[in-house]
Amino acid sequence: MSETQRERQTEDEQTQEKPGSKTESGSCTECGGTLRPHESRGEITCEDCGLVAKQDTIDRGPEWRAFDSKEKNAKSRVGSPTTKLMHDKGLSTEIDWKDKDAYGNTLSSRQRKKMQRLRTWNERFQTEDSQDRNLRQALGEIDRMSSALGIDTKTRETASVLYRRCLEEDMLPGRSIESMATASLYAACRQTANPRSIDSFFPVTRARSNMHVKRAYKYISKELGLKIKPIDPKDLLNKYLSQLDKEVSDRQLLQRMSNTLLDIAQERNLHSGRSPTALAAGAIYGASQIIDEGLTQKEVGEASNTSTVTIRNRYQEMLQAYGDTTEAQQ
């Protein structure tokens, strides 16, 4: 167990550590915020955007899955340590019972006084308690959705950090746990450059509608001050190319060509204000025109969920820019 954990860790380091940045505490690679270690969780997270920069040292135990809510509660490894939870629970109930027994129904004025104090105490424990339950359910949902969509562990952890922060900042009252959990997961995907549309969560979320998730996402990114970069169209290329129905003769070439088109587009500021999906789709179609792949706008559109009209508009611009630059090179 610890061996695989270590292996994965070193792998992460190799692939993600950029040369020169070998210190653990520094600034976030995504937003430049301060990194803060959480010993209790064994994570190092960014204060500003919640990105999990590194996860290490703590063996989190087996990755199991919960199949119903009862099991989820019983098995959940998230939230405060069980001992703390039990301690609070036990304490609060003990005080409760004692006072009720001691005073009974008589001495109403005194009793009321007591009850007031009791209530404040009880409320404190109860809110802690309900927060814990809330957190468990939310993280269970994040795990469930992540499994369904095949989202990697690092992104999951980032999502859970984000959700914890929402909870800490009292952002939840009035919102459904589901929508906030889904939004956290989406935000985490954005931060780790995981190319997923917000709509792709709808089949697996239990939130009432996509609109709720979108609202929750806006709310989260605003309140938490997340600095999330716009989606890089290049990140979508692989996805769309593999979603093409038609077999392409040279996928490598097509991808390279699309990439250069996107490079040129960015140079010329053709990307600002435009939807990244449209840019990626347009680049693919444009590239296919250049190298004679023979893809139709409809085919590219279906693979990328964009309309043929939009593909037209984008690829024409890009081919224009491409022609200009190749001309200039000669």
Next chain:
DNA sequence: CATTCGTGAAGACGAAT
């Protein structure tokens, strides 16, 4: 015939007031 192109109306979204 399939594909591509251009159009105007309508919806969605972000920014600003």
Next chain:
DNA sequence: ATTCGATTTCACGAATG
């Protein structure tokens, strides 16, 4: 909370090969 501007989409007809 509403308004505004830009982008995207839809539906359509026309042109191209």
